[in-house]
Amino acid sequence: MIEIQNLVKIYESGKQKVKGVQDVSLTINDGEIFGIVGYSGAGKSTLLRCINMLEWPTSGNVKIDGVDLTSLSRQELRRARQKIGMIFQHFHLVRSKTVFDNVAFALKAAGKSKQEIRNKVDDLLEMVGLQDKRDAYPSQLSGGQKQRVGIARALANDPNVLLCDEATSALDPGTTRQILLLLKKINQELGITIVLITHEMGVVKEICDRIAVMQDGKIIECGEVYELFARPEEPLTRSFIDSVLQLELPEHLVKNRRGTLVRLQYRGEAASDTVISDMLQSFRVKGNIIHGKIEYIQNKPLGILVLELIGDESEVKRAIDFMHERTGGLEVIEHAA
Ligand SMILES: Nc1ncnc2c1ncn2[C@@H]1O[C@H](COP(=O)(O)OP(=O)(O)OP(=O)(O)O)[C@@H](O)[C@H]1O
Ligand SMILES: [Mg+2]
Known part of the structure; x- marks a missing residue:
């Protein structure tokens, strides 16, 4: 379970202070696919990056399975982070490494043996359907294939949580659908909790169990996807939902x-x-x-x-x-x- 309590993140650059996240409290249950939606600048990435401490919160805390990440030492945090995978809009693959080595990297860092690494990477590539691209370089892959590598890499250390920051935003609709199906499979077969940022309600409708709608660093509405679609309370939620229901009358x-x-x-x-x-x-x-x-x-x-x-x-x-x-x-x- 991920428990976010009174999380605040303020960015300071020079004299300027920018509020990234303002007092967010949120609980994400084990095994759920939780969506975060909102317009650009709403604070979605900041919130997500505070879940694995890529951004250090200004105040408030983040507990995963009862452990407050803000209280950990560097070494403890490094270990905790291995259990939180992350994928990105632009994949962030290492261009000079093969698919195999991109995925193996995290396992090497975790000190696994060669044989363990080979077995694990092969399993992961099979899971994401990329066995035949084992020795290819990122430049030789399509966007969807790159994201599959990103997913395999994120799963290398058997995380309990997978954070996805606009993981399908750079992909066409057909490829988006395939990646979403893969995420759903990972969620169901491996029981991994998924927290997913998107600005597309179609994505939410497809795979999320619950969502939070963010605006100006705050969560303005949160609930089960079906309930929110059936009865949104906030105008912003409503406009997001209308964009996918397509019920505009001429x-x-x-x-x-x-x-x-x-x-x-x-x-x-x-x-x-x-x-x-x-x-x-x-x-x-x-x-x-x-x-x-x-x-x-x-x-x-x-x-x-x-x-x-x-x-x-x-x-x-x-x-x-x-x-x-x-x-x-x-x-x-x-x-x-
Ligand atoms: N490293 C940073 N330094 C200063 N300000 C930042 C930094 N990162 C984000 N911000 C600011 O924090 C606010 C929230 O940004 P964030 O990236 O979390 O939004 P977002 O909802 O992910 O937007 P997008 O949909 O465009 O990715 C914005 O006002 C942004 O300018
Ligand atoms: Mg963002």
Whole structure:
């Protein structure tokens, strides 16, 4: 378990003080895939780098399995760090070394024997699907292959935690998907806790269990991915989610409406529910379906529907209240003029 308590990181350059992370407290459970999202400069990398003390916190602490990393000696910290793997957006491979040697490097540093190293590297390359690239140099690899080497290297010392800083941001969508599947496999088969920074909600939707949304060095919202998708509270979270749900209505559909446009979100169990036909039977309103889809988030359906309601104002209002209660997620997009 990773416990971050009141973490503050202030960068000082000359007279200037820049707040990287401001008072973040967070618990990441064993075996989960935890996402950190936010715009550029929100403090995501700073927070991640404080988890393995690549950045030393200004105040607050980070405990991994009960051990406070800020209290360790250099040597103890070096040992603790071996159990925290990290991968990067731009891979950070050593260009003059082969794939084998890039992965072996961390094992040599940990003092393993030649035979142990050979066996381990072969296993790791098999795990990431790169046995045939054993003797290639990084320049001979595609981006996806480079990241696979990065992952193999990060796993060399059997870490409990894998930190990923925008690990798929330099990759095309197809390659991104493959790397995400590999991370999921690592999480499931090896039980490694993964903390992953991304600015793509598609990545979050694909593999994360929980996420934290960061803004100005703070966590503004945190929770299970499905719950946040179903009911985001903060506008920023909402805008991140909308970017992946792609439920923008064309302008001409929103304007020139006779009725009231509402957007409903309903959870899996309610997807087959009769909320809309019940509403139409109970109130003197007519309903037009303008847009709708069902998204699958962690294999759970989330229904999204845009409806136009036409009728007397008071009836429309009662119909909205009714659906609001039944679905728990309803937003009025636009009232008729
Ligand atoms: N080494 C540093 N020295 C001074 N300021 C820094 C340093 N690293 C980060 N910062 C500042 O801390 C804040 C948070 O930066 P951070 O890199 O954590 O953001 P981020 O969310 O990872 O952004 P991005 O999505 O662009 O990677 C920013 O204002 C940044 O300018
Ligand atoms: Mg960053």
